Amino acid sequence: MKYRDSGMPDHELWSTFFNPESILSAMEVGSGIELLIDIGCGYGTFLFPESRIVRQAVGIDIDPGMIEYCRKMIEKDKYQNIELIAGDISSPELSGQLASFIGRADYVTLFNILHCEEPVKLLNTVYRLLKPGGKAGAIHWKHMQTPRGPALEIRPKPEQIAVWAKEAGFILRSELDLPPYHYGLIFTKP
Ligand SMILES: C[S@@+](CC[C@H](N)C(=O)[O-])C[C@H]1O[C@@H](n2cnc3c(N)ncnc32)[C@H](O)[C@@H]1O
Incomplete structure (x- = not known):
């Protein structure tokens, strides 16, 4: 679902909201990462810059429209x-398709997605994908008037994501301001 x-929104508009390279640097997406799952x-927006930093993304x-867009970019x-x-x-x-990645990821990104219906279930999946010591990075729209982003009623605040992540077994490592519109949280799998 x-x-x-x-x-x-269309790509041109979406790309005005972020400086992906500086967000990835702040979110500790670094060159030591072998496998990153986005x-x-x-x-x-983040996958292409990520792939220039890590070994495999x-x-x-x-x-299907998003996958097709990315596929064309990869070809081009x-x-x-x-x-x-x-x-x-x-x-x-x-889950079957992801079986070969279980316990192998160094980093999993959850960027602008944790307003989903079952965030703890999603975080449980992320936990399974990560190796011990691996990191999960979540960014999301701040809880204020922003030019895009999910409705405020379903938009999670950082402290809410921290509670969900703890329930999934994660340890909160850092919380960041990613101006102008976002915040970020970095978690580790113990
Ligand atoms: C708000 S966009 C964020 C895209 C990207 N992470 C970024 O920040 O630029 C959320 C994306 O999650 C995808 N998505 C929504 N539900 C999903 C699901 N159940 N499984 C996989 N992807 C999903 C949407 O198609 C969309 O491309």
Whole structure:
């Protein structure tokens, strides 16, 4: 199931909201990472910059239009280290496809997606994908008037994400301000 309020505006508009390189640096996406999994990769706003930092990047998205957009970018710019997976991260079918990644990821990104219906279930999946010591990075729209983002009623505050992540077994490592519109949280799997 596509998560609520997770449709995208056109690419030009979406790309004005972020400086992906500086967000990734603040979120500790660094060159030591072998395997990074980007859940709900959208247009690849972060996936493409991630792939220039890490050894292997995997982008997952339920929207065939987003996967097609990323596939064309990969072809055009000849990215060699990106794998795309089309599907619903919360479905048992995708669990099968992800079996080879279980316990192997150094980093999993949850960028602008934790307003989903069952955030702890999603965080449980992320926990399984990570190796011990691996990191999960979540960014989200701040709880204020912003030019995009999910409805305020379902938009999680950082302290809410911290509670969900703790329930899934994570340890909170840091909380960041990512101006102008976002905050970030970094968790580790013990
Ligand atoms: C708000 S966009 C964020 C995209 C990207 N993470 C970013 O920050 O630029 C959320 C993305 O999650 C995808 N998505 C929604 N529900 C999903 C699901 N159940 N499984 C996988 N992807 C999903 C949407 O198709 C969309 O591309």
